[in-house]
Amino acid sequence: MFTLKKDKKKKMHIDIYSKNRLIYQGRWDDLPLSENIIIEKSIDFFNDPEPCYIHRDAVRVRLLAELEAGLNHNFQSIPPQWLDNLTALTGISLITQVEFSEK
DSSP, X not given: OOOOOOOSSOOEEEEEEETXXXXXXXXXXXXXXXXXXXXXXXXXXXXXXXXXXXXHHHHHHHHHHHHHHHHTTOOSSOOHHHHHHHHHHHOOOOOOEEEEEEO
C-alpha cells in the first residue's frame, strides 16, 4: 500500500492513461494543473486573479492535498469520480486509469 507522504529518498509518481495509452508520467508533486483552475482557485482562496508564485504554490499544494484525501489511502482501486476530478483539475481529457509508484 502506498502513501503520498514525503520520503527523503523516494518520491510518489503517477502515470495517467487514456484508453490504455500513457498520456502523462511524472512526479505527483509536478502534476500539471490547468492554468484556468489555478487562477479560479487563487481568486477563491486569496481574491487574487493574477497569482504570484507563492499563491500559485499554495493553490497547487491545497488541490493536491484534496486529491490525496479523495483516495483515502487506497491507491489500488481508484473511483471513477476521482478520475473525473483529476480530469477537471488537469484539463487532461478522457482519463481512464492512473497508477501510483514510488521511485
